[in-house]
Amino acid sequence: MSTNSNVSKKGLKDRVALTDTSLLLIITIVVFVVMYVCAVVFLGKGFTKPQTFLNILNENASLIILSCGMSLVMITGGIDISVGQVTALVCMACAVHLDFNGGNVVSSMFLAVGIGLAFGVVQGFLVAYLDIQPFIVTLAGLFFAKGMTTIINSSQFNVQNEQFQAMKTTTVTVPLLGAVNKQGVYVPAYVEIGVIVALVVVILLFVALRWTKLGRNFYAVGGNNQSANMLGINVKLTKFMAHVLCGLCAGIGGYVYFMHVGSGSPSHAAGAEMNAIASSIIGGTMLTGGVGNIIGTFFGVLSLSTIKNIVASLGLDEAWWTNITVAAMLCIFLLVQSVILARKANKK
Amino acid sequence: MEQSAVLTMRGICKFFPGVRALENVDFTLREGEIHALMGENGAGKSTLIKVLTGVYPKDGGEIHLKGHDAAVNIRSPQDAQNLGISTVYQEITLCPNLTVAENMYIGRTKDPTVNWKKINADASKLLESLAIPAKATQQLGSCSIAVQQMVAIARAVDMDCKVLILDEPTSSLDEQEVAKLFKLMISLKEKGVGIIFVTHFLEQVYEVCDRITVLRDGKLVGEYVIEDLPRVQLVSKMLGKEFDDVADIKSEADTENIDYNGTPVYEAEQLAGTTGIKPFDFQIHKGEVNGFTGLLGSGRSECVRAIFGADKVNGGTVKVNGKTVKINKPLDAMKNGISYLPEDRKRDGIVGDLSVRDNIILALQVMKGFFRPFSRAQAEAFADEYIKLLSIKTASSDTPIKSLSGGNQQKVILARWLLANPVYLILDEPTRGIDIGTKVEIQKLVLKLASEGKSVTFISSEIDEMIRTCSRLVVMRDGKVVGELSGDDFNQNKIMATIAGGESK
Numbered sequence: 109m110s111t112n113s114n115v116s117k118k119g120l121k122d123r124v125a126l127t128d129t130s131l132l133l134i135i136t137i138v139v140f141v142v143m144y145v146c147a148v149v150f151l152g153k154g155f156t157k158p159q160t161f162l163n164i165l166n167e168n169a170s171l172i173i174l175s176c177g178m179s180l181v182m183i184t185g186g187i188d189i190s191v192g193q194v195t196a197l198v199c200m201a202c203a204v205h206l207d208f209n210g211g212n213v214v215s216s217m218f219l220a221v222g223i224g225l226a227f228g229v230v231q232g233f234l235v236a237y238l239d240i241q242p243f244i245v246t247l248a249g250l251f252f253a254k255g256m257t258t259i260i261n262s263s264q265f266n267v268q269n270e271q272f273q274a275m276k277t278t279t280v281t282v283p284l285l286g287a288v289n290k291q292g293v294y295v296p297a298y299v300e301i302g303v304i305v306a307l308v309v310v311i312l313l314f315v316a317l318r319w320t321k322l323g324r325n326f327y328a329v330g331g332n333n334q335s336a337n338m339l340g341i342n343v344k345l346t347k348f349m350a351h352v353l354c355g356l357c358a359g360i361g362g363y364v365y366f367m368h369v370g371s372g373s374p375s376h377a378a379g380a381e382m383n384a385i386a387s388s389i390i391g392g393t394m395l396t397g398g399v400g401n402i403i404g405t406f407f408g409v410l411s412l413s414t415i416k417n418i419v420a421s422l423g424l425d426e427a428w429w430t431n432i433t434v435a436a437m438l439c440i441f442l443l444v445q446s447v448i449l450a451r452k453a454n455k456k
Numbered sequence: 457m458e459q460s461a462v463l464t465m466r467g468i469c470k471f472f473p474g475v476r477a478l479e480n481v482d483f484t485l486r487e488g489e490i491h492a493l494m495g496e497n498g499a500g501k502s503t504l505i506k507v508l509t510g511v512y513p514k515d516g517g518e519i520h521l522k523g524h525d526a527a528v529n530i531r532s533p534q535d536a537q538n539l540g541i542s543t544v545y546q547e548i549t550l551c552p553n554l555t556v557a558e559n560m561y562i563g564r565t566k567d568p569t570v571n572w573k574k575i576n577a578d579a580s581k582l583l584e585s586l587a588i589p590a591k592a593t594q595q596l597g598s599c600s601i602a603v604q605q606m607v608a609i610a611r612a613v614d615m616d617c618k619v620l621i622l623d624e625p626t627s628s629l630d631e632q633e634v635a636k637l638f639k640l641m642i643s644l645k646e647k648g649v650g651i652i653f654v655t656h657f658l659e660q661v662y663e664v665c666d667r668i669t670v671l672r673d674g675k676l677v678g679e680y681v682i683e684d685l686p687r688v689q690l691v692s693k694m695l696g697k698e699f700d701d702v703a704d705i706k707s708e709a710d711t712e713n714i715d716y717n718g719t720p721v722y723e724a725e726q727l728a729g730t731t732g733i734k735p736f737d738f739q740i741h742k743g744e745v746n747g748f749t750g751l752l753g754s755g756r757s758e759c760v761r762a763i764f765g766a767d768k769v770n771g772g773t774v775k776v777n778g779k780t781v782k783i784n785k786p787l788d789a790m791k792n793g794i795s796y797l798p799e800d801r802k803r804d805g806i807v808g809d810l811s812v813r814d815n816i817i818l819a820l821q822v823m824k825g826f827f828r829p830f831s832r833a834q835a836e837a838f839a840d841e842y843i844k845l846l847s848i849k850t851a852s853s854d855t856p857i858k859s860l861s862g863g864n865q866q867k868v869i870l871a872r873w874l875l876a877n878p879v880y881l882i883l884d885e886p887t888r889g890i891d892i893g894t895k896v897e898i899q900k901l902v903l904k905l906a907s908e909g910k911s912v913t914f915i916s917s918e919i920d921e922m923i924r925t926c927s928r929l930v931v932m933r934d935g936k937v938v939g940e941l942s943g944d945d946f947n948q949n950k951i952m953a954t955i956a957g958g959e960s961k
Contacts, residue, residue: 127595331551338549340563398553
């Protein structure tokens, strides 16, 4: 397993086995890179264009944010399955707010964040302070959000608000990655605003998890919450904060989704929570808690959508192909993770 | 001159539903002393510690700390930490997924950010000064249990504590590590730290402690200066009855009835496990009690696990009553009349949420097959018989086993295997972490079983316990059988010498 056999003697002596978190992060990144390179080599076509990659980001900006929130909760040993329906609720609420209630873009943003936070606070309170299973609490949250979405408006409609339309169509040009199309015209590469938001969220949460007290407490609580309590960590507050941040992410992610689709519908973001969980797991977050990394989650989302793209470009467009491929990928990932962790445990 | 008290607890009470865990307990800790807190299981030691550290709220009494005029109110472990009370618990209370350095510093600062450079550097320095063989950036879970324990102590030491509580810190350490720990404790004591030391090992108490407080049944028995309290006295205070000397059972290991020439009840040749033990030969005769001994990690548990088929076996032949059999899994062993009481009661022994009755009949039920359950009346009869026979203290046979004390849980597991009516019973550390009274009972029971013609393998980390009970001792070192002692060789000095090996002259 030692790939750095040519390290100097001193380096070898000081080398310390990687933590589980770092190990899984490396696996995730390697798998993503290998997968993407394979796609480029064997499928060529679209995958060679930078814009294809950027489109993966455009399509999944919202999922990235949701997954980041999910990872936080999972690192503390919990789960939040309400985020998908909260996204739908945010879309519907903002759509109605903009078109029927004469709201403006700024207030709709506050509305989105407010809805997310409200879910986070209530769910976090129930989980942390009343000690109810997070799965049950957020399942209730899921149904509540679903119901509320339909109460606000039961059918899909596109937002007409001009201010919002302007924002929705705004893109950010990425320098140097543009390509010349068949007509010989240079088409600049671009990302949507949502991608910028997602990247900011990823970076902020990565930094928070690594360098803040709260972030480290998430890991401690997930590792062993009784120990964490003995170590002087406020376990309840920590769990509460994880759910609040996850709710906040659902709010922001919901708004990013809204900007991407520009409509409200009860069926929006259906199953997004499952994609978020899958991405987190592929990204090296363990359901048992205490292990995980936001950068890993980011790559988890990319891996998940790349595999979907690969399946699609093979002409296997039906939904079941995608689902089965994702299922297989999850299994393989979990298998690889457990094999590697078991080998590591045996080595000590 | 009297040293000044750093901690005074007066009239502490704590009630649990139906139990008076602590009743009017006083405890005084002086500066720069090591104070043993002794008592049988269920005496209230752990409860007292938990009240002091804010894990349980107290139901009455006052706690005074030096430097605080009024009585202090400790509501959470954080409060205790802030007041300079640090605890190292028996079970590691650190997070295995974090690094060593992080485990030493997490939960301690008000600072909202983490300065990795600083904590890694500080941790390295501290680990070095305490001679702990771990690296600051290593994940804690990759260290041995002993090292994890030391990291926990390092954390407490670094917290500048005035009161350091060590709750059974030595139960997972081997002798060298214990010696290291004691050195550390003495150097802390010289710095004026008051240390509360909770342990089951009498020798250790007399090795390092200055004073002893004895609890029994949630009440204070008394506080004694160590010189004024001989061992026998201490034990009698803990038991609360005149001490019928444990040494009495020494002669009871009756070797005359054992037919060494007959076919062994169990015989293994070149049995090899997959858990790091070298192939070994082993046999046991009818009515014999033998033991495996060796330092922590020498492979004594691995040997018996291989015999029982609890770990994978590769190679070797096994004969039961002269017939060659294959034992690949515990059920094979059970069907051949072998029973095994595992070392780790919590993990491998009890099924915490099941009742005492269900726990008792478990092994027999497995052998009978799950589709032919015992009737309620049958099960009750079995359970009641053994509850009486082993005098298990439980409210009823319906009580979940997890609410019993450690010693009683152990008896239930013992009952489970006795009920299976084995010809060969393996007991791996049956006396660990339980009170002295039960220890003696279990040792007597082992001898009684042997006199009834059963073969028993008895493993204990306390050598004198094994000398009292066994008639033959297999000594192990580094996964290898290095000697078998019986007859004239069977004394403590010879055993120690064999364990230590030739290199230590």
